[in-house]
Amino acid sequence: MNIGDAAKATGVSAKMIRHYETVGLFPQPHRTDAGYRQYGENEVHTLRFIRQARDLGFSLEQIKGLLALWQNRRRSSRQVKVLAQAHIAELEQKVRDLESMKATLEHLVHACHGDDRPDCPIIDSLSQGH
Incomplete structure:
Protein backbone atom coordinates (compact mmCIF):
# COMPACT_ATOMS: atom_id res chain seq x y z
CA MET A 1 0.00 0.00 0.00
CA SER A 76 12.46 -9.63 29.75
CA SER A 77 9.18 -8.01 30.68
CA ARG A 78 11.13 -6.33 33.49
CA GLN A 79 12.84 -4.11 30.92
CA VAL A 80 9.50 -2.98 29.51
CA LYS A 81 8.05 -2.41 32.97
CA VAL A 82 11.02 -0.27 34.05
CA LEU A 83 10.62 1.91 30.97
CA ALA A 84 6.86 2.26 31.57
CA GLN A 85 7.38 3.06 35.27
CA ALA A 86 9.86 5.80 34.38
CA HIS A 87 7.27 7.25 32.01
CA ILE A 88 4.63 7.16 34.75
CA ALA A 89 6.98 9.16 36.99
CA GLU A 90 7.44 11.73 34.21
CA LEU A 91 3.66 11.97 33.73
CA GLU A 92 3.15 12.43 37.47
CA GLN A 93 5.64 15.32 37.44
CA LYS A 94 3.85 16.89 34.49
CA VAL A 95 0.55 16.62 36.36
CA ARG A 96 2.10 18.36 39.39
CA ASP A 97 3.51 21.08 37.12
CA LEU A 98 0.13 21.59 35.44
CA GLU A 99 -1.64 21.75 38.81
CA SER A 100 0.83 24.38 39.97
CA MET A 101 0.33 26.44 36.80
CA LYS A 102 -3.43 26.17 37.19
CA ALA A 103 -3.32 27.29 40.83
CA THR A 104 -1.14 30.27 39.96
CA LEU A 105 -3.39 31.30 37.11
CA GLU A 106 -6.51 30.85 39.23
CA HIS A 107 -4.98 33.13 41.88
CA LEU A 108 -4.15 35.77 39.27
CA VAL A 109 -7.61 35.57 37.68
CA HIS A 110 -9.21 35.94 41.10
CA ALA A 111 -7.06 39.03 41.79
CA CYS A 112 -7.97 40.66 38.47
CA HIS A 113 -10.99 42.96 38.64
CA GLY A 114 -11.85 42.38 35.00
CA ASP A 115 -13.19 45.89 34.63
CA ASP A 116 -12.44 48.86 32.37
CA ARG A 117 -9.31 49.89 34.29
CA PRO A 118 -5.92 49.04 32.78
CA ASP A 119 -4.40 47.51 35.96
CA CYS A 120 -4.28 43.77 35.71
CA PRO A 121 -2.38 41.41 38.03
CA ILE A 122 -2.22 38.84 35.24
CA ILE A 123 -0.35 41.23 32.94
CA ASP A 124 1.76 42.52 35.85
CA SER A 125 2.82 38.99 36.77
CA LEU A 126 3.68 38.09 33.18
CA SER A 127 5.71 41.25 32.74
CA GLN A 128 7.83 40.55 35.82
CA GLY A 129 9.52 37.67 34.03
CA HIS A 130 9.61 35.12 36.84
Whole structure:
Protein backbone atom coordinates (compact mmCIF):
# COMPACT_ATOMS: atom_id res chain seq x y z
CA MET A 1 0.00 0.00 0.00
CA ASN A 2 1.10 3.59 -0.53
CA ILE A 3 1.74 6.16 2.21
CA GLY A 4 -1.82 7.51 2.07
CA ASP A 5 -3.28 4.04 2.54
CA ALA A 6 -0.84 3.34 5.37
CA ALA A 7 -1.84 6.61 7.02
CA LYS A 8 -5.53 5.70 6.82
CA ALA A 9 -4.91 2.17 8.11
CA THR A 10 -2.87 3.34 11.12
CA GLY A 11 -4.19 6.76 12.08
CA VAL A 12 -0.70 8.20 11.58
CA SER A 13 -0.56 11.06 9.09
CA ALA A 14 1.63 10.75 6.01
CA LYS A 15 3.62 13.72 7.28
CA MET A 16 4.32 11.95 10.60
CA ILE A 17 5.24 8.72 8.80
CA ARG A 18 7.84 10.66 6.80
CA HIS A 19 9.05 12.33 10.02
CA TYR A 20 9.41 8.96 11.77
CA GLU A 21 11.46 7.76 8.81
CA THR A 22 13.65 10.87 8.89
CA VAL A 23 14.44 10.58 12.62
CA GLY A 24 15.14 6.86 12.33
CA LEU A 25 12.15 5.67 14.35
CA PHE A 26 10.66 3.89 11.39
CA PRO A 27 12.75 2.28 8.63
CA GLN A 28 12.71 3.59 5.10
CA PRO A 29 10.16 1.49 3.19
CA HIS A 30 10.62 -0.25 -0.11
CA ARG A 31 10.04 2.07 -3.05
CA THR A 32 8.56 1.41 -6.43
CA ASP A 33 10.55 2.12 -9.59
CA ALA A 34 8.75 5.47 -9.68
CA GLY A 35 9.98 6.25 -6.14
CA TYR A 36 6.71 5.79 -4.28
CA ARG A 37 6.88 4.35 -0.78
CA GLN A 38 5.32 0.91 -0.37
CA TYR A 39 4.13 -0.44 2.97
CA GLY A 40 3.18 -3.97 3.92
CA GLU A 41 1.46 -5.47 6.94
CA ASN A 42 4.67 -5.42 9.02
CA GLU A 43 5.12 -1.69 8.48
CA VAL A 44 1.45 -1.03 9.23
CA HIS A 45 1.72 -3.06 12.43
CA THR A 46 4.81 -1.08 13.46
CA LEU A 47 3.08 2.23 12.73
CA ARG A 48 0.12 1.18 14.86
CA PHE A 49 2.54 0.31 17.67
CA ILE A 50 4.14 3.76 17.36
CA ARG A 51 0.76 5.48 17.33
CA GLN A 52 -0.36 3.63 20.47
CA ALA A 53 2.87 4.54 22.25
CA ARG A 54 2.48 8.20 21.20
CA ASP A 55 -1.12 8.16 22.45
CA LEU A 56 0.27 7.14 25.86
CA GLY A 57 2.66 10.08 25.76
CA PHE A 58 5.92 8.22 25.22
CA SER A 59 8.68 10.33 23.66
CA LEU A 60 10.27 9.36 20.36
CA GLU A 61 13.39 8.21 22.25
CA GLN A 62 11.28 6.05 24.56
CA ILE A 63 9.43 4.62 21.57
CA LYS A 64 12.75 3.65 19.99
CA GLY A 65 13.48 1.69 23.15
CA LEU A 66 10.02 0.13 23.18
CA LEU A 67 10.33 -0.86 19.52
CA ALA A 68 13.68 -2.49 20.21
CA LEU A 69 12.16 -4.42 23.12
CA TRP A 70 9.08 -5.36 21.08
CA GLN A 71 11.26 -6.73 18.29
CA ASN A 72 13.53 -8.61 20.71
CA ARG A 73 11.80 -11.89 21.49
CA ARG A 74 14.43 -12.60 24.18
CA ARG A 75 13.61 -9.46 26.17
CA SER A 76 12.46 -9.63 29.75
CA SER A 77 9.18 -8.01 30.68
CA ARG A 78 11.13 -6.33 33.49
CA GLN A 79 12.84 -4.11 30.92
CA VAL A 80 9.50 -2.98 29.51
CA LYS A 81 8.05 -2.41 32.97
CA VAL A 82 11.02 -0.27 34.05
CA LEU A 83 10.62 1.91 30.97
CA ALA A 84 6.86 2.26 31.57
CA GLN A 85 7.38 3.06 35.27
CA ALA A 86 9.86 5.80 34.38
CA HIS A 87 7.27 7.25 32.01
CA ILE A 88 4.63 7.16 34.75
CA ALA A 89 6.98 9.16 36.99
CA GLU A 90 7.44 11.73 34.21
CA LEU A 91 3.66 11.97 33.73
CA GLU A 92 3.15 12.43 37.47
CA GLN A 93 5.64 15.32 37.44
CA LYS A 94 3.85 16.89 34.49
CA VAL A 95 0.55 16.62 36.36
CA ARG A 96 2.10 18.36 39.39
CA ASP A 97 3.51 21.08 37.12
CA LEU A 98 0.13 21.59 35.44
CA GLU A 99 -1.64 21.75 38.81
CA SER A 100 0.83 24.38 39.97
CA MET A 101 0.33 26.44 36.80
CA LYS A 102 -3.43 26.17 37.19
CA ALA A 103 -3.32 27.29 40.83
CA THR A 104 -1.14 30.27 39.96
CA LEU A 105 -3.39 31.30 37.11
CA GLU A 106 -6.51 30.85 39.23
CA HIS A 107 -4.98 33.13 41.88
CA LEU A 108 -4.15 35.77 39.27
CA VAL A 109 -7.61 35.57 37.68
CA HIS A 110 -9.21 35.94 41.10
CA ALA A 111 -7.06 39.03 41.79
CA CYS A 112 -7.97 40.66 38.47
CA HIS A 113 -10.99 42.96 38.64
CA GLY A 114 -11.85 42.38 35.00
CA ASP A 115 -13.19 45.89 34.63
CA ASP A 116 -12.44 48.86 32.37
CA ARG A 117 -9.31 49.89 34.29
CA PRO A 118 -5.92 49.04 32.78
CA ASP A 119 -4.40 47.51 35.96
CA CYS A 120 -4.28 43.77 35.71
CA PRO A 121 -2.38 41.41 38.03
CA ILE A 122 -2.22 38.84 35.24
CA ILE A 123 -0.35 41.23 32.94
CA ASP A 124 1.76 42.52 35.85
CA SER A 125 2.82 38.99 36.77
CA LEU A 126 3.68 38.09 33.18
CA SER A 127 5.71 41.25 32.74
CA GLN A 128 7.83 40.55 35.82
CA GLY A 129 9.52 37.67 34.03
CA HIS A 130 9.61 35.12 36.84
